[in-house]
Amino acid sequence: MTRFRSPAVRACWYLSLAILAVPFVFPFLWMLSSAVKSQAEIFSPALSLLPETWHWENYAEVFRYQPFARQYANSLYIAGLVTAGTLFISSLAGYALARIRFAGSGLLLLVLISALMMPEEVTIIPNFFLMKQLGLMNTHMPLILLPMFGSQGVMATFLMRQYFTALPPELEEAARMDGLSRFGIFWKVALPLSRPALAAVGIITFLYSWNLFLEPLVFLSDIELFTLPLALSNFTDAYGLPLWHLQMAATSLAVVPILVVYIAAQRQIVESFALSGVKG
Amino acid sequence: MADLTLTGVCKSFGALEVIRNVDLQVRDGEFVVFVGPSGCGKSTLLRCISGLEDITGGTLEIGGTRMNDVPAAKRGVAMVFQSYALYPHLRVRENMGFGLKVRKVARPEIARRVDEAARTLKLESLLDRFPRELSGGQRQRVAIGRAIVGHPQVFLFDEPLSNLDAELRVHMRAEISGLHKRLGTTMVYVTHDQIEAMTLADKIVVLRDGRVEQVGSPRDLYDRPANVFVAQFIGSPKMNLFDAAGLAASLPGHLRPASGAVRAGLRPEDMQVLPEGEGLVSGRVESNEYTGAGSLLHLHLDGLGRCLALYNGGDAPGEGAGISVGFDATRLYWFDGQERRIATRESAAGIST
Numbered sequence: 001m002t003r004f005r006s007p008a009v010r011a012c013w014y015l016s017l018a019i020l021a022v023p024f025v026f027p028f029l030w031m032l033s034s035a036v037k038s039q040a041e042i043f044s045p046a047l048s049l050l051p052e053t054w055h056w057e058n059y060a061e062v063f064r065y066q067p068f069a070r071q072y073a074n075s076l077y078i079a080g081l082v083t084a085g086t087l088f089i090s091s092l093a094g095y096a097l098a099r100i101r102f103a104g105s106g107l108l109l110l111v112l113i114s115a116l117m118m119p120e121e122v123t124i125i126p127n128f129f130l131m132k133q134l135g136l137m138n139t140h141m142p143l144i145l146l147p148m149f150g151s152q153g154v155m156a157t158f159l160m161r162q163y164f165t166a167l168p169p170e171l172e173e174a175a176r177m178d179g180l181s182r183f184g185i186f187w188k189v190a191l192p193l194s195r196p197a198l199a200a201v202g203i204i205t206f207l208y209s210w211n212l213f214l215e216p217l218v219f220l221s222d223i224e225l226f227t228l229p230l231a232l233s234n235f236t237d238a239y240g241l242p243l244w245h246l247q248m249a250a251t252s253l254a255v256v257p258i259l260v261v262y263i264a265a266q267r268q269i270v271e272s273f274a275l276s277g278v279k280g
Numbered sequence: 281m282a283d284l285t286l287t288g289v290c291k292s293f294g295a296l297e298v299i300r301n302v303d304l305q306v307r308d309g310e311f312v313v314f315v316g317p318s319g320c321g322k323s324t325l326l327r328c329i330s331g332l333e334d335i336t337g338g339t340l341e342i343g344g345t346r347m348n349d350v351p352a353a354k355r356g357v358a359m360v361f362q363s364y365a366l367y368p369h370l371r372v373r374e375n376m377g378f379g380l381k382v383r384k385v386a387r388p389e390i391a392r393r394v395d396e397a398a399r400t401l402k403l404e405s406l407l408d409r410f411p412r413e414l415s416g417g418q419r420q421r422v423a424i425g426r427a428i429v430g431h432p433q434v435f436l437f438d439e440p441l442s443n444l445d446a447e448l449r450v451h452m453r454a455e456i457s458g459l460h461k462r463l464g465t466t467m468v469y470v471t472h473d474q475i476e477a478m479t480l481a482d483k484i485v486v487l488r489d490g491r492v493e494q495v496g497s498p499r500d501l502y503d504r505p506a507n508v509f510v511a512q513f514i515g516s517p518k519m520n521l522f523d524a525a526g527l528a529a530s531l532p533g534h535l536r537p538a539s540g541a542v543r544a545g546l547r548p549e550d551m552q553v554l555p556e557g558e559g560l561v562s563g564r565v566e567s568n569e570y571t572g573a574g575s576l577l578h579l580h581l582d583g584l585g586r587c588l589a590l591y592n593g594g595d596a597p598g599e600g601a602g603i604s605v606g607f608d609a610t611r612l613y614w615f616d617g618q619e620r621r622i623a624t625r626e627s628a629a630g631i632s633t
Binding site: 097168170171175177178181184192193 | 288330331332351352353354357358359360362363365366367368369378379381426
């Protein structure tokens with residue numbers, strides 16, 4: 001920090017950072033502002049972040065327009081299940097890939113990583129037919145199963161594997177000397193030590209599931225089953241045009257859980273990515 | 281406490297043979313040190329004893345019981361790792377009692393044993409700290425404490441002091457030695473530091489390329505090395521080697537090299553650096569390394585080549601000075617063409633200065 005010892009230099013530095021932050025912060029402020037404006041005021045030529053009249057009733061309207069509380073709950077429980085399931089599977093699989101020597105483990109890792117390269121749009125049609133054959137159309141199951149076993153699950157497994165690889169092997173040997181089984185070592189030593197990775201994978205997975213749009217669009221048709229991203233696109237008038245004030249109000253409600261979780265754990269996300277890059 | 285017996289023990293990693301037919305008998309309560317250069321297999325041999333590695337041939341017995349296929353936790357051994365291997369998420373107390381908890385020992389008994397070990401190692405005030413809150417020496421003591429609480433038959437130490445600074449290493453060396461005296465348990469210790477080996481061991485095992493070169497007390501190995509490798513490995517600075525015929529030419533008539541000798545060895549501390557003309561072999565000083573108590577002289581001897589000599593005192597000859605070297609002929613070691621030491625009747629030799 002010696003570079004910023006001079007107050008003038010420090011002030012210049014902060015000013016530059018503040019200017020750079022504008023493109024990132026402004027849309028967010030615009031969303032919050034539009035959420036309490038009327039539809040007409042949003043498009044008025046006088047650009048202002050502060051509304052002329054505060055329309056708090058926009059928030060109530062969001063819940064009257066469609067079953068938004070139900071859709072919010074859908075997103076919460078699906079994201080929760082996907083996160084828990086992904087953490088369970090990716091930690092077990094990541095540990096196995098990092099620590100258990102078995103024939104073809106290298107090849108398996110290569111196949112898994114190559115699955116990351118495939119865009120989800122490519123697999124959506126085969127997945128559609130698969131889910132249809134399994135009778136899971138218009139249910140939440142595709143939204144739970146596909147992220148857990150699809151590219152997000154692979155990403156999570158890869159992150160966990162990198163973290164487990166970086167754990168000192170002596171710790172596991174000490175645990176063996178202490179009498180722990182392979183699963184005991186995983187459960188009582190490796191897993192408690194991988195809390196930063198688990199936190200990061202948990203947040204990334206939650207975000208992924210929370211923001212999922214294509215899959216709900218393909219697999220769901222009942223409005224009661226909609227998740228938030230789909231619900232947000234549903235605030236339209238009789239001509240199919242967006243009702244921006246309602247969309248913005250609903251979106252500002254939708255980002256609350258993400259903001260809370262992200263602010264609470266952003267340092268661990270960065271640590272985990274740094275670790276997977278440097279030590280892997 | 282128990283005997284430890286290795287008979288024809290081998291260990292291979294695929295086609296790579298790391299331990300080759302090792303026979304070793306460690307008596308109950310003995311302190312045995314494995315030494316050898318990097319890659320000689322000393323740590324692998326220790327891991328084979330611990331059960332962290334399976335042996336691929338031979339028999340391993342602890343307390344008279346064959347242990348080849350017994351899991352590490354059931355061999356009655358405890359290991360202290362080079363990196364300490366303390367669980368970072370557990371406090372000192374939990375680290376020390378972890379193994380007992382896994383073995384489902386009753387809580388009051390765990391607490392009693394942990395407190396007892398903490399008293400022995402002066403860790404009482406650190407029991408509620410996490411490993412990250414401890415210094416290197418404290419971590420090492422916790423690692424030893426973790427080994428003690430299980431009341432093992434055999435303690436295994438894998439270069440436990442190599443991560444400590446020099447001063448702490450000397451301190452911990454004394455602590456480990458004291459611990460061995462107090463507990464009287466069989467201890468097997470791996471190090472590449474021969475000072476540690478010489479000061480701690482009842483018995484030293486010198487390894488090279490997975491084979492045992494010699495087993496014996498520190499004095500045995502220093503005074504009666506089996507071959508050139510052991511002779512040069514034990515002792516610091518290492519033993520000088522000369523061509524036997526070349527050295528013989530410098531010896532007085534009544535002193536002849538041992539029969540069949542090809543090389544001669546002389547330790548730097550056994551060489552006396554004298555003014556020109558007063559010794560047996562003349563030469564000059566190539567460089568002088570001042571060590572405080574004395575100097576380490578790099579010499580070039582006429583007809584014999586380069587060698588090292590320890591010079592005690594502050595008036596060592598400087599670079600380029602002409603000197604001559606004398607030595608006690610009883611301190612000469614003779615080696616045959618296979619580099620084995622030739623046993624001689626040292627008492628027959630005289631002082632040759």
